[in-house]
Amino acid sequence: MTFSNRLSLRAALLATGAMSLAPLAFAPHAFAQDAKATPANDDASQEVVVRVNRTTRSSVDLGGSEMQKILPGISPLKAIQTLPGVLFETADPWGNNEQNETLFVHGFSLQQLGYTFDDVPLGDQQYGNWNGLSPSRAVISENVSRVQFASGAAGLGVASTSNLGGAIETYSSDPSKARTVTFAETLGSYQTTRSFLRFDTGTFGNGNALYVSLLHHDAKAWDFNGHQKDEQLNAKFTHTGDKGKLTAYVDYSTKVEPNEDSIAHVAGETSAPYVRPFLYPDYDAALSYLNPTTGAPPASAGNNFSNYHSAAQREDALTYVKYDYRFNDTMSWSNQAYYHYDYGRGIVAGPINQAGLPALFAVYYPGPAGESATDQIARLKSIFGGTGWAVRTTEYLQNRSGLISTFKIHAGDHDIEAGAWYEKLYSTQHRAWYPFTASNTDLTPYQIPTGKNFDQYYGKFNVEVLNLHVQDQWRLTPNLLVQYGFKSMSQTGTGYFPINQQNAPGATNPTVYPSGTIKTTENFLPQVGFVWDVSKTDQIFADAQKNLRQFIVYGAGGSAWSLANQSAFDYFKANVKPETSVTTEAGWRFHHTFTGPITGIEGQVSAYHVDFKNRLLSISPTPVILSLVAGAAVLANVGDVKTDGIDLAGTVHFGHHWSVYDAVSYNKSTFQDDYMSGSTTVHTAGKAVPASPDWMNKLIVSANYSNWDMQLSGDYVGKRYATYTNDLSVKGYLLTGLQAGYRFDMPAGSPLRYARLSLNVTNLGNIKTTSTLVVGAASGTYNTYPMAPRMSFVTLTTKF
Numbered sequence: 088m089t090f091s092n093r094l095s096l097r098a099a100l101l102a103t104g105a106m107s108l109a110p111l112a113f114a115p116h117a118f119a120q121d122a123k124a125t126p127a128n129d130d131a132s133q134e135v136v137v138r139v140n141r142t143t144r145s146s147v148d149l150g151g152s153e154m155q156k157i158l159p160g161i162s163p164l165k166a167i168q169t170l171p172g173v174l175f176e177t178a179d180p181w182g183n184n185e186q187n188e189t190l191f192v193h194g195f196s197l198q199q200l201g202y203t204f205d206d207v208p209l210g211d212q213q214y215g216n217w218n219g220l221s222p223s224r225a226v227i228s229e230n231v232s233r234v235q236f237a238s239g240a241a242g243l244g245v246a247s248t249s250n251l252g253g254a255i256e257t258y259s260s261d262p263s264k265a266r267t268v269t270f271a272e273t274l275g276s277y278q279t280t281r282s283f284l285r286f287d288t289g290t291f292g293n294g295n296a297l298y299v300s301l302l303h304h305d306a307k308a309w310d311f312n313g314h315q316k317d318e319q320l321n322a323k324f325t326h327t328g329d330k331g332k333l334t335a336y337v338d339y340s341t342k343v344e345p346n347e348d349s350i351a352h353v354a355g356e357t358s359a360p361y362v363r364p365f366l367y368p369d370y371d372a373a374l375s376y377l378n379p380t381t382g383a384p385p386a387s388a389g390n391n392f393s394n395y396h397s398a399a400q401r402e403d404a405l406t407y408v409k410y411d412y413r414f415n416d417t418m419s420w421s422n423q424a425y426y427h428y429d430y431g432r433g434i435v436a437g438p439i440n441q442a443g444l445p446a447l448f449a450v451y452y453p454g455p456a457g458e459s460a461t462d463q464i465a466r467l468k469s470i471f472g473g474t475g476w477a478v479r480t481t482e483y484l485q486n487r488s489g490l491i492s493t494f495k496i497h498a499g500d501h502d503i504e505a506g507a508w509y510e511k512l513y514s515t516q517h518r519a520w521y522p523f524t525a526s527n528t529d530l531t532p533y534q535i536p537t538g539k540n541f542d543q544y545y546g547k548f549n550v551e552v553l554n555l556h557v558q559d560q561w562r563l564t565p566n567l568l569v570q571y572g573f574k575s576m577s578q579t580g581t582g583y584f585p586i587n588q589q590n591a592p593g594a595t596n597p598t599v600y601p602s603g604t605i606k607t608t609e610n611f612l613p614q615v616g617f618v619w620d621v622s623k624t625d626q627i628f629a630d631a632q633k634n635l636r637q638f639i640v641y642g643a644g645g646s647a648w649s650l651a652n653q654s655a656f657d658y659f660k661a662n663v664k665p666e667t668s669v670t671t672e673a674g675w676r677f678h679h680t681f682t683g684p685i686t687g688i689e690g691q692v693s694a695y696h697v698d699f700k701n702r703l704l705s706i707s708p709t710p711v712i713l714s715l716v717a718g719a720a721v722l723a724n725v726g727d728v729k730t731d732g733i734d735l736a737g738t739v740h741f742g743h744h745w746s747v748y749d750a751v752s753y754n755k756s757t758f759q760d761d762y763m764s765g766s767t768t769v770h771t772a773g774k775a776v777p778a779s780p781d782w783m784n785k786l787i788v789s790a791n792y793s794n795w796d797m798q799l800s801g802d803y804v805g806k807r808y809a810t811y812t813n814d815l816s817v818k819g820y821l822l823t824g825l826q827a828g829y830r831f832d833m834p835a836g837s838p839l840r841y842a843r844l845s846l847n848v849t850n851l852g853n854i855k856t857t858s859t860l861v862v863g864a865a866s867g868t869y870n871t872y873p874m875a876p877r878m879s880f881v882t883l884t885t886k887f
Contacts, residue, residue, distance in 0.1 A: 143570045143616025143630040145672055145693045145734070146237040151260060154231060156798070156826055158847050159273050159882040160281050160304065163222040163234045163257045164190060169785055171734035171750035172238050174804060176858045178347060179306065179315060180849040180878055183223050185214055186346040186399055186433075187859045187872045191779040192238050192252050193695060194730045194756030199636060199666070201241050201250025204257045205336060206491055207407050207425045208510065211249040216401070216429050216483040217514050217641045218248075218550065222257045224340045224403045227302045227321050229271060229283045232260035238734070239670045239695050240632035243556040243574045243614055246491055246508040248637035251668040251699070259336065261325055262296035263287040267840070268887055269300075275847075275880030278314075279306040294327040309875055311364035313345025313396065313532055331412040331419075338405040345398045345532040349861055349870035351390035354815055360391055361855060362873050367396035367436075367532065370525055377475040382440035382464045395436035395476055395523070398532035404428045417497040422490070429485040436478045436523060436530060439467055444477070450589045451541050471540065472522035478536045482517040489552075502560040504572075512550040516642035517586075518543040544600060545586035546642035553577045558614070566620040570630075577608040580640035582648035601656035605647060607665050609635045629673035636666040647722060649705070663724050669698045690737025697730035697756075704762070726760025728776060736785075748787040755781060758811075769866075774813045777862040780805040782819075794832065800824040807860055809869035817871065820856040824849050841886040846879065853877040 147170060154166040158180060165182025168175040177188035190197040190212075202209035202219065204226055210219015234257050241247070241254030266289035273281035285300035304317035319340045326333040348363040366373045373395050377384060384392035407425035414420070439448065445460075448467050458466075464475075471477040489510035496503050520543065521536035530536065558572025583602035616630030639646040647663075650656050674693030680686060704725045736750035756776040761768050775781070782805035789798040802822045809815040828845035856874045863869035 142237075142242075143568075143618050143628050144237050144240045144242075144632075145628075145630075145674055145691070145695070146235065147691075149234045149236065151229075151231045151233060154228065154234070156796075156828070156845075157800075157824075158826075158849065158880065159271060159845070159884075160228045160283075162228065163231055164188070164255065167234055167236050167255065168802065169750075169787065169800070170236055170238075171736040171785065172732070172752040172754065172783070173236070174780060174783060176872075178308075178858065178872060178875060180875055181223075181228075181306075183221075183304075183315065183317070184344055184346070185212075185221055186344065186397075187349065188212075188214075189778065189859045193697065193732055194699075194728065194754055194776050194779050195252025195668075196778070198249060198639075199251040201245050201247030201254035202256075203246055203254065204405075205259055205334075205407065205409075206246060206256075206423060207405070207427075208246040208489070208508070211247075211639070213639065213641065214399075215433065215481060215516070215641070216431060216485055217516070217548070217639070218485070218487070218512055220340075220401075220403050220405065220427065220429060222255075223317075224319075224342060224401065225338055225405055226257065226259050227283065227300055227319050229269075229302075230259050230285070230298075230300055230321050230323075232258050234258070239672050239697070240614065240630055240634070243558050243572050244493060244504070244506045244508075246489075246510075246554065248552055248554075248576065248578060251634050251636045251666060252670075252697070259321070259323060261334075262298040262323055263289060264296065265289045269884070270886075271882060271884040273880050273882040276878035277307040277309050279878075279880060280304075281306075281882075295324070296326075297324045298322065308345060308347065309878070310362040310873065311345070311347060312368055313365070313398070314343075315345070316343045316533070317341070331410060334407075334409045334411075336405075336407050338403070340401070340403045340405075342401045342403075343398060343533050344401075345396060347872065348391075348394060348397065349859075349872055352809070352815070352869050352871060353390075354867040358389070363391050364393065365396045366393050373476065374474055374525060377438055377440070379475075380461060380464075382438060382468060382475040384438055384441070392438070392441065394438075395530070396532045397433075397435045399431065399433050400533075400535075401429065401431035419495050421493045421495075423492075424490050425488065427485065427487040429483065432480045432482040432535070434478065434480050434532065434536065436476055438475055439471055439477045440464055440475070447543075470522075471520075472524035472527065474523050474525060476523035477540075478521040478523055478530065480517075480519050480521065480536060482515075482519070484515040484517075486513045487511070500562045503558070504560075505557045506555070508552070508554040510550075510552045512548075512552075512640075514548045514550075514640075515546065516548075517545045542586050544584060544588045544642070546582060546584045546600065546648060548580065548582045548640045548642065548648070550578065550580045550640045552637070568618045569615075570617070571613075571615040573611055573613040575608070575610045576612065576635055576637065577606070578637040578640075579604065579606040580638060582640060582642065582646075584642075600642070600648060601650055601653040602648075603653075603656055603660065605638060605640075605660050607637055609665075609667075624678050626676040627674070628676065629671075631669070631671045633667065633669045636668075638665060650722065659722060663703070663722070664701045666699070666701050666703055668700070671696045684741055685739060686742055687740040688737060690735070692733070692735050694733045695731070697728075699728040699730065699756075702726055702728055702758075723762070725762035726758060726771070728756055728758055730754065730756040732756075744791050746789045748785075748789070750783075750785040752783045753781060754779065769811065771811050774811065775808050777808040777811055777813070778860045780807050780819065794830045795827070796830075797827045798825075800826075807857075809860055809871075810863040810866050812866045814866050815863070815869055817857040817860055820854060820874070821852075822854065822874070823851040825851050838887045839885055841884070843884045845882045845884070847882070848877065848879045850875060850877045 162182035174191040178184040198211045238253045241250045245254045267287040269285040271283040282303045287298040299322045302319040306315045322337045324335045352359050405427045409423035411421045468475050491508050493506035520540045554576050556574035561569045581604040584600045612633045614632035619627045647659050672695035676691045678689040701724050732754035734752045738748045740746045758771040761772045784803040786801040805819040825848040831842040833839050857871045858874040859872040861870035
């Protein structure tokens with residue numbers, strides 16, 4: 088791979104198909120290369136770029152080849168960690184583990200952003216599936232062509248009900264016009280093996296093309312005895328005709344991810360471990376771990392006792408058909424239909440004498456009057472297999488289908504767009520308990536438990552969503568574009584529980600979980616912005632937009648259907664409004680070339696302000712005014728958040744062989760109000776949003792000589808508060824990585840069209856620090872996940 092800084096700004100414009108409006112590009116590794124000189128799917132000659140989009144918003148594209156340079160097989164969400172203002176963390180270097188992933192953009196968290204794949208909605212990325220799937224399960228990483236990241240304000244047509252703080256849109260590559268076989272094999276630390284195979288038919292028939300690809304991924308967890316296992320199939324067909332393009336796509340994914348437990352921290356304690364490994368597969372250790380009389384783990388472990396195992400099992404099938412029809416040169420109409428099926432479960436095997444479980448089990452298996460605690464534990468042990476352990480599953484089912492339609496017309500100086508998105512979703516959530524016996528061979532992270540003891544609850548949910556949008560891009564002058572429009576959002580969610588959790592003795596509420604319907608509609612969510620080409624090398628943009636996040640229709644923590652009883656639900660429905668945000672941003676994009684040691688500089692500077700209203704938080708105990716059982720959680724409006732920040736990102740080029748990319752971001756997100764938890768005032772006014780750092784800096788130093796390319800990366804994350812009251816925090820850290828690659832020159836006539844060998848080292852400094860931070864529900868406590876240690880991977884990629 089060679090780097091080039093020979094191309095002018097005009098060539099960069101040609102590469103994007105834009106002529107009159109300058110989409111200035113900044114690249115961590117190189118200037119943009121003319122697309123006409125780059126075969127569509129030939130990574131051997133593809134230039135690595137991060138391209139600034141020609142929009143009124145802060146929006147950038149990350150190319151698929153750049154993703155694979157960071158780490159072959161990397162998740163699209165993990166890949167954008169190199170961009171300004173983004174914090175993404177999880178337990179594995181690819182970003183595939185969903186249980187402990189965290190994502191912050193300008194103070195907004197994972198579930199307050201929007202996500203799509205080839206324009207199909209991916210939901211809000213809630214760990215317990217209810218309305219979507221992760222990008223990694225929607226498409227094999229090696230098949231990604233680009234990821235578009237809009238921080239702050241997303242496009243009006245993005246199919247999402249959660250994009251308060253922007254959107255991450257992933258796009259798959261099209262089939263190649265030439266017949267090609269692509270194979271990539273990654274081997275590395277902790278028994279990692281990743282095998283990717285793709286066959287492109289090339290163009291056949293009358294404008295047809297197809298590819299089919301397979302993935303096998305297996306990697307051992309670094310801190311316990313479990314393997315992350317993924318099997319995935321992608322197939323994509325395109326037909327290009329005189330009047331339009333037909334696209335059909337199929338994805339099938341099965342995934343099993345043994346998960347680790349978080350480490351509990353309490354203010355003043357210094358004994359918290361760095362890791363919290365499971366006991367699996369050591370049955371003997373599990374049987375001897377618990378006190379034979381009390382069933383409790385060792386007292387010295389405290390809240391950081393070991394479970395036997397925990398895992399997420401997921402099966403997804405996603406498909407869509409899309410037709411882009413051109414009436415003429417000025418009018419087009421795109422229609423897309425999609426369907427998604429998901430079935431999965433989360434499994435935890437843990438001791439029965441923890442987390443209040445004896446009280447729960449006693450409801451379903453009551454003992455005799457006056458039973459002692461010791462006798463109760465002995466009886467429950469017998470019921471659950473005689474070992475002192477039990478297995479819990481939380482099972483998920485989704486059936487989603489939808490339609491996306493977009494009509495575009497060019498009329499003089501106006502480009503008008505109108506669109507609609509409709510989705511119908513049916514989902515369930517089911518919690519059940521199973522025995523743990525020493526002879527039970529099904530007690531692994533990779534299998535489904537058998538011999539169920541009881542169902543704790545079973546919820547069913549139906550959701551209908553309709554989003555409409557209209558916008559106009561008006562070119563007032565050759566150098567000034569104004570964009571304005573609005574969207575409307577409507578969601579109807581219904582939830583009910585065929586199986587309710589049984590009441591504790593003495594409880595007066597008829598059921599634990601409520602049923603009902605909540606409909607929320609916002610008819611006018613406006614957006615306005617402009618882009619001004621100050622010169623051929625400088626551009627000013629500004630944008631203002633209002634967004635709304637619909638309620639989560641879900642059966643466990645964080646939704647109206649998780650409230651303690653029907654009275655709480657009815658109060659919530661009548662009084663609580665959805666979260667909204669108003670984002671204002673402005674910035675400068677630039678691209679300049681020079682003579683001398685510094686041959687070029689390009690980048691973007693943007694500043695933003697956000698008013699985030701109706702912040703919802705699950706708090707406990709509930710306010711007395713709701714007349715609920717003390718200690719029950721309630722989802723409540725606890726005030727507003729104001730955010731101010733700035734992002735600076737740019738690349739400096741030193742001739743043909745060296746470049747330095749740096750991205751600095753500062754974000755100040757503060758709560759505006761205190762809130763009540765029962766009769767206690769929680770003083771959050773003026774406090775920073777926890778888990779989101781104020782300062783971040785990303786650095787990439789790149790070099791290229793002949794067939795070699797190398798890069799050294801650094802990612803600084805500043806201090807993060809660990810509680811809402813900011814009384815505890817975790818220190819900042821600097822994470823470094825190394826990548827080096829060599830492209831082989833194939834002799835004339837060789838069947839191998841391309842061969843590349845690459846080395847990737849993550850956490851080069853092997854630092855020990857906090858990765859994902861779980862904010863404490865109360866002052867004085869919080870949980871953490873550890874940073875994965877140094878890992879090395881070697882990848883061979885070939886095409887023939």
